[in-house]
Amino acid sequence: MSEFVSIVSSDEQPGIGTLLLSRPPTNAMTRQLYREIVAAAEELGQRDDIAAVIVFGGHEIFSAGDDMPEMRTLNPEEAVAAEQVCRRAVDALAAIPKPTVAAITGYALGAGMTLALAADWRVSGDNVKFGATEILAERTPGGGGTARLARAIGASKAKDLVFSGRFVSAKEALALGLIDEMVAPDHVYDAALAWVRRFVDHPPQVLAAAKAAIDADR
Secondary structure, eight states: OOSEEEEEOOSTEEEEEEEEEEEETTTTTHHHHHHHHHHHHHHHHOOOOOOEEEEEEESSSSSSOOOHHHTTTHHHHHHHHHHHHHHHHHHHHHHHHSSSEEOOOSSEETTHHHHHHTSEEEEEEEEEEEEEEGGGGGGOTTHHHHHHHHHHHHHHHHHHHHEEEEEEHHHHHHHTTOOSSEEOGGHHHHHHHHHHHHHTTOOOHHHHHHHHHHTTOO
């Protein structure tokens, strides 16, 4: 049974599933949370009643990144294992054979930003702050975050963010290509719904093949 990650669906929104992160107050990522993301992503990929997926951290915050108090307790072997489970979670989300959108509120920092980058589309509130903040804790982005960031915004801009660890406003994130759509904070989830609703009636096998073909060339 999952403690921090759930799958939400309803008759009011047929064909749409929400992968909901719920670890207040900041949705900080732990090894357990990563494992729950893997399980939820695999379930979403297999469910015939779900044609498209929204990744959501709630109306306050997407994720502030890795749980640093937990990270500081890990010995070198445990740290390597933690990096591996982070990578599996990000890859599992990216591998869902259905359209996925990250509905981003509040902050998407470090591993939280990497998780958002694993979605096919990203919609953000206009007040959201982004950042590859790992360097501020003397770390590099895990979970394949550097490669995903470089593919999204280009190598030189990715290096600027990773080297500096600076915060990026939603307006700058949109200009960089880090997000695809910016809306008012209260409209983030509705905008994500509007994006995925367009695809729920398309043949799922065709969408899966199209997504696989695009991702294979990246």
